[in-house]
Amino acid sequence: MAYTAENLAANDNFLAAILHCANEMLAIYRESPRIASIFAAQQRWLMAHTGFALYYGYPGDERRGLYSGRFIDFVIQNKIASRNTAAAFVQEMLVYRFLRPIPGDDKRTRFLEPTETAEHHFTKWLVAHLMILDSLDGGHRAENLMADPTLIARLQPLIAKKIIETEAVRDPGATFNLFNWANSGGLVMDYLISRLPGFPRSADRVIVGPLSLREIRDQFMISNTHLKRLLAQAADMGSVGWTEPPRKGDFWLSRGFVLEYWNYQAAKFAIIDSAAEAVLGPAVEEQPQARRLISRAL
Numbered sequence: 001m002a003y004t005a006e007n008l009a010a011n012d013n014f015l016a017a018i019l020h021c022a023n024e025m026l027a028i029y030r031e032s033p034r035i036a037s038i039f040a041a042q043q044r045w046l047m048a049h050t051g052f053a054l055y056y057g058y059p060g061d062e063r064r065g066l067y068s069g070r071f072i073d074f075v076i077q078n079k080i081a082s083r084n085t086a087a088a089f090v091q092e093m094l095v096y097r098f099l100r101p102i103p104g105d106d107k108r109t110r111f112l113e114p115t116e117t118a119e120h121h122f123t124k125w126l127v128a129h130l131m132i133l134d135s136l137d138g139g140h141r142a143e144n145l146m147a148d149p150t151l152i153a154r155l156q157p158l159i160a161k162k163i164i165e166t167e168a169v170r171d172p173g174a175t176f177n178l179f180n181w182a183n184s185g186g187l188v189m190d191y192l193i194s195r196l197p198g199f200p201r202s203a204d205r206v207i208v209g210p211l212s213l214r215e216i217r218d219q220f221m222i223s224n225t226h227l228k229r230l231l232a233q234a235a236d237m238g239s240v241g242w243t244e245p246p247r248k249g250d251f252w253l254s255r256g257f258v259l260e261y262w263n264y265q266a267a268k269f270a271i272i273d274s275a276a277e278a279v280l281g282p283a284v285e286e287q288p289q290a291r292r293l294i295s296r297a298l
Contacts, residue, residue, distance in 0.1 A: 002274040002283075003133075005168060009266035015199050017132050018265050022194040024128040028121070029187055033221065034096060035121045042180040046080045046164065047071075047089050051099070052122060053160035055113060056153040060161075065104060066112045078164055093118075123152060126159075129272050139283030141276045151279055158275035168267035173260035175239040182230055184222045191216060192240070192253060193261050204255050207243070211251035 008014050025039065038048045053059075054074060055066040063070070068090050075086040090112075093099040098118040104111035114122070130142035145151055163169050171177065179189035195208035217227055234240040239257040243249035277283065 002277040003136075003270050005263070005267040005270040008269055009263050012199075012201075013136070014262070014266065015196070017136060017269065018262060019194060019196060020132050020135070021129070021265060021269075022190040024132070025190045026187065026194060028124060028128075029220070032121060035098070035117070037184070038098075039125065039186065041183060041186055042170075042177070043081050043085070044089065045186075046170075047075060047086065048122075049156075049160040049163055050074055050078075050080065051090075051093070051112075052114060053157040056157050058161065059157050065109075066099075067104075067109050068112070069109070080164070119152075122156070123149065126152065126156070126272075129269065130276060133269060133273050133276070133283065137284055141273075141280055141283050144280045145276075155275050155279045158278060159272055162271040162275070163268070166267055166271060169264060169271070172264035172267075173256070175234055175237055175254075175257045176260040176264060178233055178237070179230065183226070184220045185230055187220045188216060188222065188227070188230065189261065191219070192251075193258070195251075196253070196258070199258055199262070201255070205241075205252040206255070206258060207250045207252050209250050211242075213247075 008017075028035075028039070029037075038044045051066060051071060054071060057064055058074075068087065071090060072083055072086040075081050076083055080086075081089070090099065094101075094112075097115055099112045100115050102111050102113045127142050127145065130145060133139060134141050134143075145155070172180075176189070179185040192208065195211075196206060197208065199206060213224070213227055213231075216222065217224055231240060234257070239254045240252065242251055273283070
């Protein structure tokens with residue numbers, strides 16, 4: 001059976017997967033900041049998944065093909081973004097050559113498809129998540145997908161549909177939303193989480209050590225004003241802070257903030273695992289009803 005969000009969230013060994021995932025997202029950004037910027041904010045991430053899913057074939061929808069009008073209508077209907085934001089996203093993807101026009105049966109409609117660059121980077125994102133799942137139970141999800149990459153066309157729409165429909169992924173909590181809806185905020189959040197030395201659930205705060213705002217600004221190309229405002233808002237919510245104000249001493253993350261991120265990752269990985277099981281088959285040959293997560297360094 002595929003993992004559930006509940007059994008992932010309840011297992012302390014899942015912290016290793018969370019830290020691994022945060023570092024993988026940062027590695028993707030360092031390799032290609034432009035493509036990674038799509039995954040750095042919730043709205044753009046949802047629109048990217050929407051585009052791929054409409055192109056491959058959205059579950060339960062008999063229509064086929066990706067084109068601007070269909071994309072914009074879907075984004076509005078699912079409360080992902082406004083019409084103007086959705087239209088601007090399509091144009092941006094064309095300019096960056098992550099989308100390109102293709103011939104279609106209806107000459108009045110300009111059909112679109114993801115370019116090889118876009119598919120390559122999405123595949124890396126998906127394989128990274130499958131490898132992390134494999135590290136939990138010794139499965140072969142990533143290996144099975146890489147043996148037949150065409151299966152992504154079946155796998156991705158299942159993931160996208162569930163992500164779009166799942167409140168725990170769309171709305172994990174106030175602090176998570178603060179970071180993940182801000183430009184580059186998702187990357188800043190991944191970086192902060194990647195600094196966790198551990199997560200004792202009984203602790204109100206977790207100390208992550210000294211924090212260099214200059215390092216964050218330089219790494220993620222975020223303005224000093226934007227970064228300070230983001231951290232100040234999170235501090236006002238009681239979610240982050242320094243042991244010696246103002247902005248001195250060690251930096252800390254609140255238990256509530258970490259749990260928002262933790263539960264979001266659990267929901268997301270459960271969705272990916274369920275889709276992988278449906279398309280790739282069981283991850284391991286014999287699975288007990290409640291699988292035990294392997295405790296190992298990732």
